[in-house]
Amino acid sequence: MSNQVKSKQRVVDHGEVFTSEREVNAMLDLVKQETERIDSRFLEPACGDGNFLAEILKRKLQIVKQTYKKSFSEYEKYSIVALSSIYGVELLFDNTLTCQKRLFDIWNNEYSSVCKNTANDKCRKIAQHILSLNILCGNALSMKRVDENGKDLEEPIIFAEWSFVGDKVKRRDFRLDVLLKENEDESMYNTQLSIFGDTADSLDYWEIDPVTNNPIPKAVKEYPMIDYRSIVEYE
Ligand SMILES: C[S@@+](CC[C@H](N)C(=O)[O-])C[C@H]1O[C@@H](n2cnc3c(N)ncnc32)[C@H](O)[C@@H]1O
Secondary structure, three states: OOOOOOOHHHHHHHOOOOOOHHHHHHHHHOOHHHHOOOOOOEEEOOOOOOHHHHHHHHHHHHHHHHHHOOOHHHHHHHHHHHHHOEEEEEOOHHHHHHHHHHHHHHHHHHHHHHHHHHOOHHHHHHHHHHHHHHEEEEEOOOOEEEOOOOOEEEEEOEEEEEEEEOOEEEEEEEEHHHHHHHHHOOOHHHOOOEOOOOOOOEHHHEEEOOOOOOEEEOOOEEOOOEEHHHHHHHO
């Protein structure tokens, strides 16, 4: 586990105090069932170097191993499903990279140990690709991407949603501010959507759910459904 404080200055500037392993586990135990469901989605908006996300990944991979260790191909796929459901935003560039690497190392150590000589670099690249899209350097308050100095860019934070059906996966990209707005309002039904500006209220980012008739977030980009082993080619 990383040290809880890297420097006094970072505590003052960014409130950077990492959570201890004991506290992380106690808090995750409050939602134990979700942490042990392979495809349950977790987003941590100030993830630091990944103390919570690392533990969630370990718990999910434990279930993947228990369930699929007899089939290398199933283990491989479900370990990717587990990884693809974990998301983080972090303001500081060094923490973001450390978090991505830490999650990759946890995934890769398990993958290499379970799949032995069937483990391959093509799948490792898939894992790295997902982490580069799921763990983003950004400002969770403004919901914008940030540069290497932590300054807001004009770009909104956009996350890829990975939906698996058998060996196939569909990627749809959503703006984080729009996803959070949906959760923030009990019903978006009465919210005025705007035809002006590029904000989370913009009509461009919502569509009507044909079943409930309520506005739901609209993907800013949709990709064709493809074999999960080909997702790196999406780019
Ligand atoms: C108290 S630490 C917690 C880190 C981690 N969640 C943990 O529990 O170990 C807060 C983290 O949030 C980051 N942070 C501060 N302001 C932020 C912002 N506006 N958006 C995203 N991350 C932010 C800091 O760099 C720091 O890594």
